[in-house]
Amino acid sequence: MSLAMVMLACGLITFAIRLSFIAMEGRYRPPGWFVPLLPFVPIAALTALVAPDLLLVKGHLSLGAGNPRFWAGLIAIVVAAWRGNILLTIGCGFAALWLLRLAV
Amino acid sequence: MTKSELGRGAAFLLGVRALLPMHLGVVPFGIIYGVVAMQSGIPPLAAVLMSSIVFAGSAQFLLAQLVGAGAPGLLMIGAVGLVNLRHVLYSASVAPMLRGLPRRWKVLLAYLLTDEAYAAAIPHLMSGAAHGHWILFGAGFALWAGWQAATIVGVALGAHLPADLSFDFALPLTFIAIVVPLLVDRRRIAVAVLAATLAVLLEAWPYKLGLFFAALGALVLAAMLTPRSEP
Numbered sequence: 001m002s003l004a005m006v007m008l009a010c011g012l013i014t015f016a017i018r019l020s021f022i023a024m025e026g027r028y029r030p031p032g033w034f035v036p037l038l039p040f041v042p043i044a045a046l047t048a049l050v051a052p053d054l055l056l057v058k059g060h061l062s063l064g065a066g067n068p069r070f071w072a073g074l075i076a077i078v079v080a081a082w083r084g085n086i087l088l089t090i091g092c093g094f095a096a097l098w099l100l101r102l103a104v
Numbered sequence: 105m106t107k108s109e110l111g112r113g114a115a116f117l118l119g120v121r122a123l124l125p126m127h128l129g130v131v132p133f134g135i136i137y138g139v140v141a142m143q144s145g146i147p148p149l150a151a152v153l154m155s156s157i158v159f160a161g162s163a164q165f166l167l168a169q170l171v172g173a174g175a176p177g178l179l180m181i182g183a184v185g186l187v188n189l190r191h192v193l194y195s196a197s198v199a200p201m202l203r204g205l206p207r208r209w210k211v212l213l214a215y216l217l218t219d220e221a222y223a224a225a226i227p228h229l230m231s232g233a234a235h236g237h238w239i240l241f242g243a244g245f246a247l248w249a250g251w252q253a254a255t256i257v258g259v260a261l262g263a264h265l266p267a268d269l270s271f272d273f274a275l276p277l278t279f280i281a282i283v284v285p286l287l288v289d290r291r292r293i294a295v296a297v298l299a300a301t302l303a304v305l306l307e308a309w310p311y312k313l314g315l316f317f318a319a320l321g322a323l324v325l326a327a328m329l330t331p332r333s334e335p
Contacts, residue, residue, distance in 0.1 A: 001176075001177030001178070003146070003147075003150055003171065004150070005177065006167075006171075006177045006180050006181060007150065007153065007154055007157050007158060007167075008157065009177075009181045010157070010158045010163065010167060010180065010181055010184040010185075011157035011158045011159070013181060013184060013185040013188070014158055014159070014160050014163065014184060014185075014188045014191070015214060015215055017185070017188050017189060017191045017192050017195070018188075018191045018192075018194070018195055018214040018215065018217040019195065019210070019211065019214035020192055020195045020196075021192065021195040021196040021198075021199040022195050022198065022199045022202055022210050022213065022214050022217075023210060023214070024199070025199040025200065025202065025203050026203055026204075030196075033327055034196075035200075036327075036330050037323050037326050037327055037330070038196065038197055038200065039230065040292070040295050040322070040323055040326040041193050041194070041196065041197035041319070041323065042197065042222075042223070042226045042227075042230075042282070042283065042286060043283055043286055043287065043292055043295050043296050043299065043322075044193075044295055044296075044299045044318075044319040044320075044322035044323050044326065045190060045193050045194065045197075045299075045319040046219075046223055046279045046282065046283045047283055047295075047296045047299040047300050047303070047322070048299040048300070048302065048303035048315050048316075048318040048319045048322065049190075049219060049279060049303075049315060050276045050279045050280060050283070050300075051299065051300035051301075051303040051304055051318075052303050052304055052307045052315075053273075053275075053276045054276060055300070055304050056304060056307060059307065059308065061304065069273065069276075072273070072277075073276060073277075073280060076277050076280045076281070077280055077284055080280055080281045080284035080285065081284050081285075081287075084281075084284075084285045085281070086122075086125060086278060086281040086282070087125060089277060089278075089280060089281035089284075090125050090128075090274060090277045090278060090281065093273065093277040093280070094270075094273065094274075094277070097270060097273055098270075
């Protein structure tokens with residue numbers, strides 16, 4: 001199979017996945033238990049996306065001094081809960097990460 | 105000005121602005137993709153086109169590596185499908201908010217529906233902002249433009265990787281800033297804790313499937329914790 005064919009097929013499959021529910025909306029009625037779960041999707045999906053970045057170092061759980069991303073992430077969580085400001089959260093998270101790198 | 109008075113142009117710019125901080129993480133990632141694609145022997149034009157045809161960061165990385173390893177075509181297509189499976193959740197999440205839009209809008213927004221654009225737009229969509237589709241379009245377009253530019257830089261650099269200042273950390277930090285304000289009750293906190301725990305436990309699963317099933321598992325918990333009477 002040529003590279004062009006593989007790329008086109010990969011593009012189509014990715015697009016089809018992203019379009020799936022958007023295209024079905026209105027034509028098909030999702031089951032009753034499913035709709036109340038939609039507000040939880042951002043929390044479930046984005047937390048699952050971030051957690052391994054913060055908690056794992058080379059595939060192993062690491063919550064000590066060897067994992068500055070965990071501590072910087074914790075500080076970012078506290079700042080986000082306290083202020084809810086995105087730029088402040090990013091700034092404090094980076095400041096914490098770089099300071100911890102210097103200190104450890 | 106209240107959110108309901110927001111015009112289309114302002115909604116578009118709101119989406120662009122919500123996405124901009126993520127470029128700190130996305131641009132280096134795109135540059136590294138370009139470099140990896142060159143090292144895998146993908147022709148420069150194909151490497152650049154892949155960023156608009158496939159338009160999915162982790163999947164493009166995997167694809168570049170598989171091309172370099174000489175993997176069979178069907179395996180590459182299947183792998184990309186599995187890595188991007190998590191986007192079905194974003195599709196389900198935004199579908200009710202895009203109800204009634206013309207088909208060309210649905211097609212455009214589906215094409216632009218990445219982790220980053222979804223994260224940037226979803227708090228605004230959930231709060232019922234006017235012209236929500238323009239906010240999602242702004243976020244999606246901003247990510248698309250940054251990703252294309254970064255890919256071209258990476259392809260042009262070829263073998264020279266930029267210095268590592270950990271800018272990729274901008275992505276988890278932005279996602280934290282988006283998710284934490286959504287954790288307004290114990291149920292939502294429990295869902296986040298379970299999603300994080302499962303994602304860590306299932307991290308070794310191939311094709312990012314652990315991520316997808318961690319999110320699904322957390323949604324099952326949300327279902328168990330949600331009283332049937334609540335809409």
